[in-house]
Amino acid sequence: MPDRPLKVLIAKPGLDGHDRGAKVLARGLRDEGFEVVYTGLRQTPDMVATAALQEDVDVVGLSILSGAHMTLVPKVTAKLREAGMDDVLVVVGGIIPDDDVAALKEAGVAETFGPGTTIAEVAEFLRANARQRV
């Protein structure tokens, strides 16, 4: 049986309309051999959790540049837990102040990636930390 590609949801919750970074990451992860589901702008936490569930992704990547991460991210992780997707790796990319990282990790985020992160670093982290499934 061939190696199964990891499946990643890249989502932009909230109202900021800047998805260039999310698209670059989606494309970059594609080139790293991931199957990337891109869902577009202005997602509610419900929409993100539903897409993650229907697609049965291994990783949920949230891109947030608006500063609303302390509100949105815990809602997404709560919705994911509620949906039974408690084994999904959640990572956040965007402008996340250092002071907020601990609280986000408390809310269930595995890692945050700020400006300057390379695609290879993200890919390596996801490969090392995504759930192993049969």
Added chain:
Amino acid sequence: MASGARFSTPTDLVDAALAGDRLALARVLTAVENRTPVAEAALRRLYPMAGKAHLVGITGPPGSGKSTLVAALIGAVRAAGRPVAVIAVDPSSPITGGALLGDRVRMQAHTADREVFIRSMAARGHAGGLASTSTAAAAVLDAVGFDLILLETVGTGQSEVEVAAAADTTVVLEAPEMGDEVQAIKAGLLEVADIVVVNKGDRPGAQRTASQLRAMLVAVGRVGVRATGHARPAPAGEAQSERPRPKEPQVLVTTATTGAGIPDLLGALDRHRARGREADDSPARLARAEAQVWAILGDRIRADLHDSANRTATEATIREVAAHRLDPFAAADRLLARLR
């Protein structure tokens, strides 16, 4: 509270999926997509319960509006109170194996609706416009009760016609001004259409494209065709030939972004379904059954030839072919003989 860990056996997982648990359904689909042992157990159980849904293939060139049309159809189907599932296939990279699955972007309006289930699939090197496991995935969605399943292919060229075997009804999308009448009479994709949709109907040339298609897609082989392009009924008592006949697709114009023409399309889909409904031995169903059995036969033969008893001999035979000491036909005969 639901949890992914609670499905300890394939039976639990399938039971939960049948009871309406969407996470269990998603996990069965993952097993099917990854062709795990769980998938075989699940499909053996679910296949007899499938066969009731209307499978609609949506195909056409990249950017012709397949995903947007699917989204519009979801809206119309939900307005009628019917549940609907979507399998949306996008290509896998031939270089890295990765894929960007972007069809959901167009379907955002329906993500929070429990009666809509959308699943993206990467083609994973399969060349016909679908993934090799798309038909099996559709059978799962069928078995758990989705009565309408939309199968959206990758953006197709002229000859990715596999969807016609996978679906009961095949919709081929064209964009306005994509080509002249000669494009319409080339063999391939348009031939397998039950319904041709000229999408982006608000663009100049949409109606003209539709009338060109209508004129050229009349099945010339069956009956005399007048210079107007309209079919004349066959004379009574004329012997029906056994040659496969081209379909005579209905040609519709839609504007998926506004919803114009979508009710007509849904009506055409339902009428086509009603016509084909009775036949367990309809060509589409037989082709689908055959494709599934052949694929499993191929997998089984491959697995047997790679098991511990045969692996060494199989590899040695393939090396001989690579070195041109043995021709591939003789190699195939030799390996088949090992299986008997």
